[in-house]
Amino acid sequence: MRKPTLTIAAALVLIAPTGRAQQTKPITWNIDNLKQIGGQQVTVLDAPKVIAAVGGKAVIFDGVDDGLVVNDNPIAGAKAFTIEAVFRPDPNGSKEQRWFHLQEANSENRVLLETRLVGDEWFLDTFIKSGDNSRALLAENFKHPLGQWYHVALVYDGTQMRHYVNGVEELSGPLTITPLSQGQTSIGVRMNRVYWFKGAILKARFTLKALTPGEFMKR
Numbered sequence: 001m002r003k004p005t006l007t008i009a010a011a012l013v014l015i016a017p018t019g020r021a022q023q024t025k026p027i028t029w030n031i032d033n034l035k036q037i038g039g040q041q042v043t044v045l046d047a048p049k050v051i052a053a054v055g056g057k058a059v060i061f062d063g064v065d066d067g068l069v070v071n072d073n074p075i076a077g078a079k080a081f082t083i084e085a086v087f088r089p090d091p092n093g094s095k096e097q098r099w100f101h102l103q104e105a106n107s108e109n110r111v112l113l114e115t116r117l118v119g120d121e122w123f124l125d126t127f128i129k130s131g132d133n134s135r136a137l138l139a140e141n142f143k144h145p146l147g148q149w150y151h152v153a154l155v156y157d158g159t160q161m162r163h164y165v166n167g168v169e170e171l172s173g174p175l176t177i178t179p180l181s182q183g184q185t186s187i188g189v190r191m192n193r194v195y196w197f198k199g200a201i202l203k204a205r206f207t208l209k210a211l212t213p214g215e216f217m218k219r
Contacts, residue, residue, distance in 0.1 A: 026207040026217070027074045031187065032057035034068070043069040048188060053202050054149065055086070055219065059188070063093040063198025067189035073102050074206035075111065076182040082211040083154045086202040086219050089115050089122045091146045093198030098190035100204065104130075105183040112190070113154060115197070120146055124170065126154045126163045130177035137163050137171040149202070151219045157210035167213040 029038040033050060036042060045067035051060050061067065075081045085100055093115075100113035114125040121143040127136045144150065144165060153164040162172035187204075188197045205217045 026205050028217070029070075029074075029204045029206075030056065031059045031068075031201045031203055034059070037068070037070050037187075038072060038074065040070050040072040043071075045069065045189065045193065051200060053088075053200060055202060058088075058200040058202040060200040061099075061188035061197050063090075063097070063196050065193075065196060067193070067196065068187040069191075070185045070187065073104065073180060073183040073185060075102060075180060075208065076104075077179050078208040079179055080158045080208065080210045081156050082207040082209065082216075083111065083113070083204070084151065084207075084217055085113060085153075085204045086149060086151050086217075088149045088200045088202075089117070089146055089197075090199040091120060093117055094196065096195050097197045098186075098195040099188055099197035099199070099201065101186040101189075101191050102180070103183045103186070103191045104180040107181075109178075109180050110191070111154070111180070113152065114195075116140070117146070118143060122146055124152055124163055124165055126161070128154075128156065128161055128175060128177060130180060133175060133177050135161050135173050135175040137161065137173060139163070139165075139170040142170040149219065151216065153211070153213075153216055155210050164213060164216075167216060169213075 046065040048066040097115045102111040109130045112127040115122045123139045161175045
């Protein structure tokens with residue numbers, strides 16, 4: 001059962017930039033430092049570290065109390081969107097981990113990228129909620145080895161939600177939502193500081209339209 005989410009520092013939430021909902025150029029976040037991500041202020045929780053990684057620098061999280069909170073919701077106002085990330089889930093983490101969480105201010109509306117660990121493997125769990133409508137895609141039949149780098153994508157086209165690992169579609173389902181308003185994004189943990197992630201995150205990209213696998217960012 002998913003616990004109610006608490007909004008962190010709601011008073012700091014910014015108004016969405018004019019025209020963002022019509023923006024088609026992708027917004028890329030390089031998760032390579034602890035000060036600013038995507039030009040936005042970052043709140044550091046405990047002591048995540050910057051490490052060298054293939055393709056640049058990444059931030060590694062200990063799975064206990066490391067996290068980042070970015071004062072922005074890059075998909076605010078979007079009727080369709082694609083959220084991509086390059087990450088490495090590591091062994092010996094908790095069975096349930098929320099590692100990327102976009103949250104509308106002062107509400108329960110949210111988008112989550114999660115991992116579930118089974119032995120030395122993991123599978124992707126994605127979740128979207130807006131008002132009374134929500135859907136979870138729990139890909140328990142699509143397991144992957146831990147300790148490797150992966151590209152994941154969550155695509156919402158206005159009527160369907162689907163997710164991919166390394167460009168391969170795993171699950172999909174119908175969903176109709178009202179676009180989320182501005183808010184915040186937590187990285188390495190759920191917004192209310194539970195379900196900590198053990199592993200590293202290199203980058204994320206947000207496109208305010210539904211992409212096909214051929215349009216995904218390169219790892």
